[in-house]
Amino acid sequence: MRLIRNKWVLMSAVGFCGAGAILGAEPLHIYSHRHYEVDQKVNALFTEKTGIAVKVVNAEADQLIERLKSEGADSPADVLVTVDAGRMQRAVEDGLLQPVKSGVLEKATPVALRDAQGHWYPFTLRARGIVVAKGRVKEGEVKDYADLAKPEWRGRVLARSSTGGYNQSLLASIIAAEGEKAAEQWAKGVARNLARPPQGGDRDQIKAVAAGLADAAITNSYYLGMLLNSPDAGERKAGAAVRLVFPNQSGRGTHCNVSAAGITKHAKNAEAGRKYLEFLVSPEVQNIYAEGSFEHPVSMDLSLGGQVGKWGAFKVDEAGFLRLGELSATATRLFDRAGWK
Ligand SMILES: [Fe+2]
The missing domain is CATH 3.40.190.10 (Periplasmic binding protein-like II)
Incomplete structure (x- = not known):
């Protein structure tokens, strides 16, 4: 018992x-x-x-x-x-x-x-995508990361600081695919096109595009997901004002x-x-x-x-993936040279 x-x-x-x-x-x-x-x-x-x-x-x-x-x-x-x-x-x-x-x-x-x-x-x-302003940017106008470095995008691009891991690994993926020289050119082009000096996180870039401060921003896709599904109506509205692009789909794929x-x-x-x-x-x-x-x-x-189902399938850049760590110090150096704060 x-x-x-x-x-x-x-x-x-x-x-x-x-x-x-x-x-x-x-x-x-x-x-x-x-x-x-x-x-x-x-x-x-x-x-x-x-x-x-x-x-x-x-x-x-x-x-x-x-x-x-x-x-x-x-x-x-x-x-x-x-x-x-x-x-x-x-x-x-x-x-x-x-x-x-x-x-x-x-x-x-x-x-x-x-x-x-x-x-x-x-x-x-964690896909590094691009969001564009729905009303101001036509479908297909931005397809690749390279588009953001073009002269016609002067003053229309937003990105967070280069000191965080997300942009470092994006640039490392560009170095892996295109070499240091091309990667530096790209970073210079984007830095030149920025609508304001880098500030805030990815979500802040999306919100600023929605508010009309710029027409495109580099962001991880899940931050857009967070805004679209936010309890805050203002954040949902900001998310709805932009369109997500998975870059480089006709090339090596989106950096993840x-x-x-x-x-x-x-x-x-x-x-x-x-x-x-x-x-x-x-x-x-x-x-x-x-x-x-x-x-x-x-x-x-x-x-x-x-x-993620609504965004649909996309091609992932796998080729240089296992070199991201080895190239991150070079990425930091190139960002400095490019003047991307
Ligand atoms: Fe994050």
Whole structure:
């Protein structure tokens, strides 16, 4: 009788901790650059399904990498998450990640967009697109990144500062495809065409195009998704005033970066880490990202989310993808020379 009652107590404790963790399961420690609401939802679902609690440390990717380096074997981190393939490559070069072999991950992720040895895997695509003012820019008038550097666009373009990762990896992709000289020319052309010195984030550029300050802006597509689905009517109106272009569709494809995750070299809970990486690419989680943060599914299965489905399929620039990290320092130098603040 007593035994049965104790068993019941234990069962109810497990039930009560459903959103927390099964008793005894080691928590999974994640160092993450991502800081979106949707990630909390994904992590809570992981705990619900596996009973493994998730503990997240949020910081900039560079800081997390430095922290992993200085903590060494004592690091509590099991998983590193960033939104930049280049940063993941740097973490590999610094010996901070361990290779993972997983049929699930290999099947779910494009071979061109992941580390060849499995040190990290992508789980969302982040397309660097262009938005144009619906009324003022004709269909087909902007097709490629190169269009924004043309003289007829003088004073009509907006972009955020070159110091952030998004423009650095875009320029790195141009260096990979066209070489340094052409990339510098492009950066010079765009810098010359800017309607104002770079300020604010991608969303601010979209809003400024909607407000008539310029006719085109470089932005990650999910920021437009956020505006279109915002609880704020003004933001929805701004989103509706622009049209999204996926550049370079008749050429090498649109530059995309990825959200990516890898298991740390000194992970204490590598098995839970592998489960987590596999969970991130499951259709259920891919759908949560597509509908919650408007990033593209890593599989490009557009049936997964309303907004990304509406934008339609597009070609991804895969050729130079694995060189983004190696070229990012050159990109920074070229931006400086081009006068793109
Ligand atoms: Fe972002």
